[in-house]
Amino acid sequence: MWSILANPHRFMGFSKIAIPITIGLGLILSAWSLYQGLWVVPPVPAQGGDIARAMFIHVPSAWLCMGLYVGLAGASFVWFIWRHELADVAARAIAPIGAGYTALCFATGAIWGEPTWGKAWRNVILYDSRLMSVLVLLFLFIGYMALRAALDTRQKAARAGAILAMVGLINVPIIKFSVDLWKESTIHQPSSVIRFGEAAAENVGIHPVFLVPLMIGFFGQLLFVSGLIMLLMRAEIFGQQADAILARRLSEA
């Protein structure tokens, strides 16, 4: 199904319709989720009271920043093997959005952690291995963007970026493992939405009152991000077309 969109003309046609729908719907769903999260759902004293409402931004951004890095590496892989130009355009568009969501996840995590875990915020970063992993992920995104920006031709930037993104992705599990080993006892709560095996039996899952706005918020953010990626891709394609037109005019003149 996706290979149909590998054709830039079809992609332009599709995205022209899809962008307003995904961004609009995504914004509406995110806004509803935030409204529910910030005003409607009851505060939970065990989770730090009102500060736990940060969950409605923190959790979707945590899922999205990891998903976006996988997406970046996936797009890089497709470009590296099949040389679909659109895959590189996608990788280039994903990087800044992914970096933004990683920073958002890190910032909300630190803000949420400060009063809840009862430590100064800079200690929170050092006390929690999950936040530390997110910080490393942010540096992977920044390194990727810096490398692309430093290389002079688009082709070189695409190839070097693809190599770096793929090498980065296979390193992510090892980095995660090492950071977990460094701080064996994380004070971050265990996963309460996606649970498997023993964990599912042991810890009580998240209550539907929170889960429904959270999942709708995540879905809304996902739609918004995919719309944003397509928007950046369109801008990039228009930029390339403008370059081509300019070059043709200059050669004719």
Added chain:
Amino acid sequence: MSNPAPLFSAFRQALSEAWASGAGLLLPIGFFSGTAMLVPFTLGDEAETLAKIGPGVLWLALALASLVTLERVFQADLQDGALDLWVQEEASISLIALTKTLAHWLISGAPLILMAPILGRLLGVPFEDMVPAMAAYGIGGFTFFLWGGVAAALAAGVARAGLLIALIAIPFFVPAIIFGTLSLTEGFDGASILFLSAACLFALGVAPAAMGAALRLAAE
């Protein structure tokens, strides 16, 4: 790979280049010692504190010193045309890159291990702690050079790439830094030294392929 001759020549060339310029050998040692020397000034001269944080400080200095010479590793080959010849050779460019990294580590990395006990003494770290620490510095240092080599190969075509290489390489240093520092407290008995070796072997498996791909790109 049928012909090992390019590997030997790449190895010899890397060694002689470092000797000829002189700074290739002295720069990391000077940087490593200088960084360690600054520590008592910044953190005070209390013997207990320094002995406690000394091995960790040396890890940080080692990681930073590994970054110092990375910029020139592949850039010189790109500029003098050696890289173009390697791409045309029958020998695998990944193996050539690995050979270069090994030679680079022997020149710029291995002397740092020999310096470590002296600097450790300066910071008041007991000698008996330094033996397992030196083994960890060796394994960890080679891991730094492998990932740093990937970053250097990716940025081979970029002028003044030093900071860019550091920015790209630092996230990849995280596992080796963590396993290495943990192994200091555990010595040879704990699992961390094994994890450190595993991280090094993983880098040994992945980094040459990535360096080869990046160098082929740089040669175009």
